Amino acid sequence: MNKQNDMLSPELSPEALRKIDREVAKYPADQKQSAVMAALVIAQDEKGWLPKETIAAVASYLGMPPIAAYEVASFYNMYDLHPVGKYKLTVCTNLPCALSGGVHAADYVKEKLGIDFNETTPDGKFTLKEGECMGACGDAPVMLVNNKRMCSFMLPEAIDKLLAECN
Amino acid sequence: MALIDTINPLLTTGWSKGDAGWSLKDYESRGGYAQLKRILASKMSQDDVIAEVKKSALRGRGGAGFPAGLKWSFMPKAAAEKYVVCNTDEGEPGTFKDRDLLRYDPHSTIEGMIIAAYAVGAKRGYNYIHGEIFDIYQRFEEALDQARAAGYLGERILGSDFSFDLFAHHGWGAYICGEETGLLESIEGKKGQPRYKPPFPANFGLYGKPTTINNTETFAAIPFIMGMGGEAYLNLGKPNNGGTKLFSVSGHVNRPGNYEVPMGTPFAKLLEMAGGMRGGRKLKAVIPGGSSAPVLPADVMMECTMDYDSIAKAGSMLGSGAVIVMDETVCMVKALERLSYFYFEESCGQCTPCREGSGWLYRVVHRIEHGQGRPEDLDLLNRVTDNMMGKTICALADAAAFPVRSFIKHFKSEFEYHIEHKKCLVSPEVQRAGSGFFRASSAAGAA
Numbered sequence: 031m032n033k034q035n036d037m038l039s040p041e042l043s044p045e046a047l048r049k050i051d052r053e054v055a056k057y058p059a060d061q062k063q064s065a066v067m068a069a070l071v072i073a074q075d076e077k078g079w080l081p082k083e084t085i086a087a088v089a090s091y092l093g094m095p096p097i098a099a100y101e102v103a104s105f106y107n108m109y110d111l112h113p114v115g116k117y118k119l120t121v122c123t124n125l126p127c128a129l130s131g132g133v134h135a136a137d138y139v140k141e142k143l144g145i146d147f148n149e150t151t152p153d154g155k156f157t158l159k160e161g162e163c164m165g166a167c168g169d170a171p172v173m174l175v176n177n178k179r180m181c182s183f184m185l186p187e188a189i190d191k192l193l194a195e196c197n
Numbered sequence: 198m199a200l201i202d203t204i205n206p207l208l209t210t211g212w213s214k215g216d217a218g219w220s221l222k223d224y225e226s227r228g229g230y231a232q233l234k235r236i237l238a239s240k241m242s243q244d245d246v247i248a249e250v251k252k253s254a255l256r257g258r259g260g261a262g263f264p265a266g267l268k269w270s271f272m273p274k275a276a277a278e279k280y281v282v283c284n285t286d287e288g289e290p291g292t293f294k295d296r297d298l299l300r301y302d303p304h305s306t307i308e309g310m311i312i313a314a315y316a317v318g319a320k321r322g323y324n325y326i327h328g329e330i331f332d333i334y335q336r337f338e339e340a341l342d343q344a345r346a347a348g349y350l351g352e353r354i355l356g357s358d359f360s361f362d363l364f365a366h367h368g369w370g371a372y373i374c375g376e377e378t379g380l381l382e383s384i385e386g387k388k389g390q391p392r393y394k395p396p397f398p399a400n401f402g403l404y405g406k407p408t409t410i411n412n413t414e415t416f417a418a419i420p421f422i423m424g425m426g427g428e429a430y431l432n433l434g435k436p437n438n439g440g441t442k443l444f445s446v447s448g449h450v451n452r453p454g455n456y457e458v459p460m461g462t463p464f465a466k467l468l469e470m471a472g473g474m475r476g477g478r479k480l481k482a483v484i485p486g487g488s489s490a491p492v493l494p495a496d497v498m499m500e501c502t503m504d505y506d507s508i509a510k511a512g513s514m515l516g517s518g519a520v521i522v523m524d525e526t527v528c529m530v531k532a533l534e535r536l537s538y539f540y541f542e543e544s545c546g547q548c549t550p551c552r553e554g555s556g557w558l559y560r561v562v563h564r565i566e567h568g569q570g571r572p573e574d575l576d577l578l579n580r581v582t583d584n585m586m587g588k589t590i591c592a593l594a595d596a597a598a599f600p601v602r603s604f605i606k607h608f609k610s611e612f613e614y615h616i617e618h619k620k621c622l623v624s625p626e627v628q629r630a631g632s633g634f635f636r637a638s639s640a641a642g643a644a
């Protein structure tokens with residue numbers, strides 16, 4: 031199933047709103063806006079990506095202007111403002127990783143999937159992104175799957191295995 | 198990546214059991230939270246806590262090396278609302294120590310933050326955790342729940358008059374949020390664009406209130422300092438460079454990983470602990486303190502000891518303690534091109550010298566690497582850096598300039614060769630072999 035189908039309504043599910051409430055509770059009562067980063071992540075997890083309408087829905091829930099939420103969504107790299115594949119793979123190619131194969135790992139994935147950075151496979155399954163240092167350089171090559179799952183020591187066999195697991 | 202080796206474990210005492218030793222019970226069985234209990238039970242004065250930290254000569258582990266005790270003493274006593282903030286937005290290329298600190302021993306950071314809050318009179322704190330390490334963020338939240346349930350966080354901690362609560366804030370991919378005022382803006386739910394300083398966070402911090410912000414490793418050292426006393430901690434290292442330090446060793450060594458050693462340990466010893474050079478190849482260069490620190494050639498580095506003063510004397514910075522090791526398979530132009538791309542990509546864009554300058558640096562290094570360099574390009578690069586350094590709101594512009602200046606200074610002939618011959622001095626086959634990626638598989642033909 032393509033995640034894009036979920037975006038038909040910008041409204042967030044009651045469960046997502048409950049999660050946002052938990053984030054709001056971390057901050058002083060008059061600082062609800064502090065929860066906007068977390069709220070956008072929760073919305074992105076639910077919708078697959080962040081259409082403008084969803085960002086506006088998050089803003090309205092937190093009582094802030096939509097433009098303020100949009101500024102946040104466009105500032106941080108891991109928010110997806112356009113649809114992405116079911117699996118977004120982000121490979122770190124920064125220098126410490128490159129010394130231990132980060133760029134070669136990215137090349138290997140490109141070759142296997144037939145796509146370049148910032149492209150999605152025609153079946154909508156994979157999107158490939160170039161990442162910056164993830165604070166895991168000792169485990170190079172490293173890559174992130176859908177922002178939240180870190181994969182370490184991604185040599186050819188490990189990449190083959192990961193791609194095979196992604197259905 | 199667990200700890201690989203250590204000479205004098207403090208911060209890494211709890212790491213030996215790997216993922217099985219992080220919980221509250223484990224931490225308590227190692228003597229954890231004993232210092233917090235002692236401070237509260239003895240009603241130790243705030244000034245005495247700060248004095249102990251000053252004595253330890255603990256310098257901030259996030260990059261700038263500012264004395265932690267001195268920073269705490271800047272907090273105004275009278276203010277009613279104050280904050281303590283921990284910087285775990287570890288994004289300085291080469292650095293991966295704070296991630297392991299929170300993974301294997303989150304409670305030492307929590308206890309350190311509670312003690313700091315007591316010392317500066319803060320009632321609330323946040324730990325800002327790097328976006329890419331979601332599992333660590335989850336672990337930290339679990340650890341907070343444990344600490345809250347045990348009465349170490351919340352109202353009237355352990356029956357004292359002192360109340361403090363602590364929360365985790367998860368980043369979402371922006372290097373600039375590692376800069377402390379960018380980080381505070383980010384917690385406020387805005388773009389993470391650094392603020393003008395002064396005012397410094399001790400006067401105008403989170404939500405405009407006095408705020409103490411330190412790196413994870415700085416806070417994690419506090420319980421140990423309070424346990425052994427500031428003087429004993431100082432004596433583990435060398436004068437002005439107290440204690441032990443975590444070094445994240447990456448690149449062309451046999452065993453990349455985190456190493457905790459006393460300040461002042463010879464670099465040669467650290468390299469040996471990291472298993473020596475991969476494949477027995479020759480050391481070419483080292484960036485000793487994260488990608489923002491100037492690169493040093495092998496012979497200079499081999500004479501250094503790992504402490505702020507020795508590395509500064511050699512012309513670089515200890516920075517975050519990220520030791521990036523490069524062997525003879527590295528093309529220095531290509532290495533610099535990647536770093537320059539990073540700063541260009543991560544500049545937040547508020548200051549013209551940084552926004553435009555980082556783009557110039559990347560484009561010129563890129564054209565040299567791709568055989569389109571001009572003889573005047575090296576002067577041009579140095580001139581661009583002159584117009585960036587010290588002329589911006591935050592130090593990212595300097596961080597973009599240092600690698601460029603130092604790579605050209607120490608490896609000028611390699612840049613000149615590139616410009617003249619339109620190719621690398623180090624052959625592509627040699628470069629390709631350096632990473633070790635293709636060795637591991639018969640699928641090597643790709644790329």
Ligand SMILES: Cc1cc2nc3c(=O)[nH]c(=O)nc-3n(C[C@H](O)[C@H](O)[C@H](O)COP(=O)(O)O)c2cc1C
Pocket residue numbers: 256257258259260261262263265284285286287288289372373374375376377378410411412413415591592593596
């Ligand atoms: C561009 C930039 C990035 C930074 N990144 C980090 C970081 O990832 N982690 C960190 O602790 N400090 C980072 N710093 C330093 C912080 O601004 C600040 O000095 C530090 O958190 C203070 O803590 P300390 O005194 O304990 O080191 C960065 C600074 C700059 C200019």
Ligand code: SF4
Pocket residue numbers: 373390391543544545546547548549551552589590591592593594
């Ligand atoms: S120096 Fe660069 S990163 Fe720092 S505030 Fe200015 S533009 Fe932003």
Ligand code: FES
Pocket residue numbers: 122123124125126127128132162163164165166167170172290291292
């Ligand atoms: S450079 Fe890739 S994780 Fe640090």
